[in-house]
Amino acid sequence: MPEVLIKLYMMTANNKYIRVRLSDEKIVECTVDCLTYANKSDEDDTDEPVALVILQDGGEMLLSESDILEIMK
Numbered sequence: 001m002p003e004v005l006i007k008l009y010m011m012t013a014n015n016k017y018i019r020v021r022l023s024d025e026k027i028v029e030c031t032v033d034c035l036t037y038a039n040k041s042d043e044d045d046t047d048e049p050v051a052l053v054i055l056q057d058g059g060e061m062l063l064s065e066s067d068i069l070e071i072m073k
Contacts, residue, residue, distance in 0.1 A: 001035055001049050002049055002065040004065050004068055004071070005035055005049055005050070005051045005063075005064075005065060005068075006035070007071060008020070008032055008051055008053075008063075008068070008071055009032045009035055009051060011071065012030070012031040012032045015031050016031060017029045017030060017031050017056055018030070018031070018071065018072065018073065019071075019072040019073075020053075020063070020068055020070070020071055020072065021068075021069045021070040021072060022063075022067055022068065022069060023066060023067050023068070023069055025069075027072070028053075028055055028056075028061075029055065029056040030053035030054060030055050030056065030061075031053065031054050032051045032052070032053050032054075033051075033052045033053065033054050033060070034051075034052050035049065035050070035051055035052075036049075036050060036051075036052060037049055037050065038050045038062055038064075048064055049064070049065070050062040050063060050064045051063045
């Protein structure tokens with residue numbers, strides 16, 4: 001697992017929400033549900049490590065190491 005995903009997981013222990021700046025410059029508030037693996041794309045079956053995050057609004061998304069620019073406190 002990439003260090004940034006482990007850090008994100010540890011910082012959101014006990015369902016704590018933190019702010020994360022994504023590679024598209026969007027900032028989301030989220031907590032990590034779990035660390036897992038997912039296909040890189042529909043065309044590429046290669047697995048990559050990801051964090052399944054729960055957004056403050058109740059939505060969910062998968063974040064890979066390349067999706068995260070900064071973990072904010």
